[in-house]
Amino acid sequence: MIYKMKKEKIKKIYNTRFIRMYEYDFADGKQYFWASRRDSDRLVASMTDQEQKSMLADAVSCFVVLNIKGQPKKLLLNWEYRYPVGQYMLSVPAGIVDPEDYDSPYALEDTAVRELREETGIQVGPTDTVTVVNPAVFSTPGMTDESNALVYISINRDHMPDLTQDLAEGTEHFEGFRLVSKDQAEKFIVEGRDDHGNYYPLFTWAALMFFLGIK
16 A cells, blocks of 8 residues: 555654754654655655656765876765764765755756865866766665755766865865775765774765776
8 A cells, every 4th residue: 555645644843954853643643753855835744746756856875986197096085074973984076956956957966066066176177077877865764855866977087176165155064075986985875984994974984885886
């Protein structure tokens, strides 16, 4: 049986600019709670089947590969501070899709290009490529309806671009980059930990796996 939620039973109980909390009365005296990036009129749970199949992701996670002439390919990751776990995590460049881009057919690509510049200093040029690998994936659907698009950015240059994290905005805090070889990527996957022995995000694992598949 397909379970359909009733919109009138979904109630917003907390609201900030970047995160909301919702309560759903699914039975007498029983509630389910979840976090969301979305306002009430864009909730995934309230969408029709067709709307869900064509919805725009909340954010993008970028698989950035440095393809520099005469050098082995490297996966570009960064160390970003994540408040909920209280540490710098080995992460991919990522960011939320801006509301003004919701109606753009290139919202995911534009967001990826913007986040790459802000978090690494790299400006996508004519020799580079930006490709949507997957338009929307859910990482923790038991707790949130947040979805991420997976975007592959290949930086194809004769020389290594300058990297900087000085353009980071808002609550973002970074502590350097990690240029990962394929041997190192395989090691991270096997061990399930970064250089410091810490766990890393799911999207980092996805980037490592994707990178190993690139010839």
